[in-house]
Amino acid sequence: MATPEQIQNLQNSFERAGISPNAVSTSPSQTSYFQSKMRPRAMSMSGQAKPLKPFNTEDIKILLLENVNQTAIDIFEGQGYQVEFHKGSLPEEELIEKIQNVHAIGIRSKTKLTQKVLSAAKNLVVIGCFCIGTNQVDLDFAATKGVAVFNSPFSNSRSVAELVIAEIISLARQLGDRSIELHTGTWNKVSAKCWEVRGKTLGIIGYGHIGSQLSVLAEALGMNVLYYDVVMIMALGNSKQVSTLNELLEKSDFITCHVPATPETKNLLSGPQFAAMKDGAYVINASRGTVIDIPALIKAMQSGKIAGAALDVYPNEPAKNGAGLFSDELNPWISELVQLRNLILTPHIGGSTEEAQSAIGIEVGTALTKYINEGASVGAVNFPEVSLRALDLDKADVARVLYIHQNVPGVLKTVNNILADHNIEKQYSDSQGEIAYMIADISGVTQGEIKSLYEALSATPLKIAIRVLY
Ligand SMILES: NC(=O)c1ccc[n+]([C@@H]2O[C@H](COP(=O)([O-])OP(=O)(O)OC[C@H]3O[C@@H](n4cnc5c(N)ncnc54)[C@H](O)[C@@H]3O)[C@@H](O)[C@H]2O)c1
Numbered sequence: 001m002a003t004p005e006q007i008q009n010l011q012n013s014f015e016r017a018g019i020s021p022n023a024v025s026t027s028p029s030q031t032s033y034f035q036s037k038m039r040p041r042a043m044s045m046s047g048q049a050k051p052l053k054p055f056n057t058e059d060i061k062i063l064l065l066e067n068v069n070q071t072a073i074d075i076f077e078g079q080g081y082q083v084e085f086h087k088g089s090l091p092e093e094e095l096i097e098k099i100q101n102v103h104a105i106g107i108r109s110k111t112k113l114t115q116k117v118l119s120a121a122k123n124l125v126v127i128g129c130f131c132i133g134t135n136q137v138d139l140d141f142a143a144t145k146g147v148a149v150f151n152s153p154f155s156n157s158r159s160v161a162e163l164v165i166a167e168i169i170s171l172a173r174q175l176g177d178r179s180i181e182l183h184t185g186t187w188n189k190v191s192a193k194c195w196e197v198r199g200k201t202l203g204i205i206g207y208g209h210i211g212s213q214l215s216v217l218a219e220a221l222g223m224n225v226l227y228y229d230v231v232m233i234m235a236l237g238n239s240k241q242v243s244t245l246n247e248l249l250e251k252s253d254f255i256t257c258h259v260p261a262t263p264e265t266k267n268l269l270s271g272p273q274f275a276a277m278k279d280g281a282y283v284i285n286a287s288r289g290t291v292i293d294i295p296a297l298i299k300a301m302q303s304g305k306i307a308g309a310a311l312d313v314y315p316n317e318p319a320k321n322g323a324g325l326f327s328d329e330l331n332p333w334i335s336e337l338v339q340l341r342n343l344i345l346t347p348h349i350g351g352s353t354e355e356a357q358s359a360i361g362i363e364v365g366t367a368l369t370k371y372i373n374e375g376a377s378v379g380a381v382n383f384p385e386v387s388l389r390a391l392d393l394d395k396a397d398v399a400r401v402l403y404i405h406q407n408v409p410g411v412l413k414t415v416n417n418i419l420a421d422h423n424i425e426k427q428y429s430d431s432q433g434e435i436a437y438m439i440a441d442i443s444g445v446t447q448g449e450i451k452s453l454y455e456a457l458s459a460t461p462l463k464i465a466i467r468v469l470y
Pocket of ligand 1: 209258260264313349351352
């Protein structure tokens with residue numbers, strides 16, 4: 001149990017770090033995205049958010065592995081958390097030992113958080129995947145332990161959009177071929193079939209985070225933009241949504257894919273789609289390797305129908321960097337592919353920039369902080385998404401109950417009976433599969449009563465995890 005002395009020590013440490021008390025429960029808002037999307041939810045109506053202190057835990061301990069970006073460390077240290085940082089991943093035995101007492105762990109793709117590893121964690125509340133993918137974590141097992149998992153799916157959208165812009169111009173001017181020729185001693189000054197991109201039409205398939213950013217950049221270059229999406233989406237700038245994929249294929253000079261890998265998008269561009277394109281069209285794929293039928297693309301390029309292509313993703317990709325890995329053993333058509341002219345091949349680097357890494361640190365660091373400080377699970381990948389605005393600073397005798405439980409009838413009745421002697425100011429609950437999560441702010445509760453509330457809630461049979469913040 002946290003003593004008043006411990007609470008005071010925490011407050012003092014925030015003050016020493018030059019952080020206002022409000023900062024404890026208000027996420028750092030370092031990007032305009034977070035300013036616009038996250039802050040209003042975190043602030044109370046009066047703008048005075050009450051700093052929350054976890055009941056019955058030591059000060060928050062965070063284990064960061066795999067060289068997680070400095071932006072995340074700054075956020076956690078700014079909150080006064082104890083951060084242990086490692087540049088690499090840890091061998092399983094060491095990981096099992098270290099995970100035992102931490103409240104949060106931050107990893108990238110190499111650390112495997114299996115059922116065995118997660119079973120060793122006694123205090124774990126949240127996992128941050130400082131990357132896009134989450135299949136290195138046993139998400140279902142984490143949920144059954146009441147551990148929320150966050151990732152960063154969209155922090156690199158701008159990086160991908162900029163790569164595609166570079167590729168559009170490079171394909172139009174055959175830059176890849178000219179560069180390879182000169183590297184090998186051939187001077188080949190040509191203008192035939194080299195174009196400006198101004199006035200040409202870009203067709204974007206999938207107008208989500210990346211497709212829409214790209215649309216704005218392409219218009220700034222003087223391109224006309226068409227897009228096709230399964231959802232009706234408000235156009236940015238002067239771009240226009242078309243109602244069929246075929247319309248986009250027939251009207252575009254450059255066609256670029258920005259859709260997820262789903263059964264519907266498998267081989268979305270194949271023989272018939274290449275045939276429907278303009279003669280001399282260009283094709284770009286920086287989405288997922290399954291979206292383009294590459295053997296069909298090879299045929300379309302060999303016949304001259306497609307004048308150039310840029311590929312960043314492939315059905316099978318090497319697990320590590322190294323020479324000789326991009327070969328027919330990986331995908332049987334690679335030796336044929338690499339012989340094509342005006343074809344730019346990149347090793348899945350669309351989102352690989354320093355800026356994206358830094359943005360991932362901020363996005364995941366902020367999500368973890370909000371979950372630890374306020375219980376807000378919006379954006380969690382394995383968990384019901386729940387958020388309540390922060391408690392007001394001027395309210396005394398208030399506490400926030402975070403209660404994760406099995407999703408079966410009758411649980412909330414039991415919980416509300418326990419809370420019944422106090423005023424429930426706000427309450428929100430949601431479920432996902434077998435897990436449900438409730439946040440309730442109660443007032444009229446003294447510090448002495450928090451202990452008995454905590455014990456009564458802890459004793460409920462269908463509870464998975466509980467935290468009380470006050
Ligand atoms: N190359 C890289 O390094 C890199 C980096 C980040 C993302 N990506 C990939 O880029 C793709 C797009 O990412 P995003 O962040 O823009 O995703 P997003 O979810 O924001 O947008 C995807 C869009 O595709 C649309 N869509 C889905 N199915 C469709 C279909 N059958 N036809 C047309 N539209 C369809 C959706 O409605 C949505 O608007 C994803 O596959 C992602 O994994 C690649």
